[in-house]
Every structure is written in structure tokens, then in C-alpha cells.
Amino acid sequence: MGPSGAASNCVAIAIADFGILGREMSEESTTPDLVKLSRRLREAGREFIKAHDRTAVVIQEAAEAGMSPDAISQASELSSETVSAFLRAGRD
Secondary structure (H helix, E strand, O other), rough: OOOOOOHHHHHHHHHHHHOOOOOOOOOOOOOOHHHHHHHHHHHHHHHHHHHHHHHHHHHHHHHHOOOOOOHHHHHHHOHHHHHHHHHHHHHH
């Protein structure tokens, strides 16, 4: 719901002053639908955890197969620090 009466006139003048007269102003909210955004965040979090778990398993398998941490890093395109963290976590 937009401004009415004198307030509407002030808004129109302010818009003209900023040089954006003639632009169509949307009556719809530009605020994202928080329910949809929450669902997307939950889905992204689940995907991240699944990818993390798969990565941990594959790195551990590679290490057990005799690959060095540097080789795993190069093959996976992960930093050596990341590979080392996965390997440490696998030992715990």
C-alpha cells in the first residue's frame, strides 16, 4: 500500500528531485519471501553436509590407498590445509 494525499505528493516530488521520475514504482514488496529463503537455506545446508561427508570418505579412501596428502590435494583441487583437516578428522 503506497502513500496517499499530501504524503503521496511529497513522494512524487522527492522522486522527481532524485531524477527518477518516470520510473515505475512497484507496489510489490522487494523483501524476499522468508519462508522460501529458509527452505533454500535448509536445502543448501543439507547439500553441503552431504558433499562434506562424501569428500571426507573419498579423501580417507585415497589416503588408505597410499596417496600422499599433496597428491590428494592436487587431484581434488582442495588446499593442502583442507586435505590435512579432513585427514585429521578421519583419525579422531
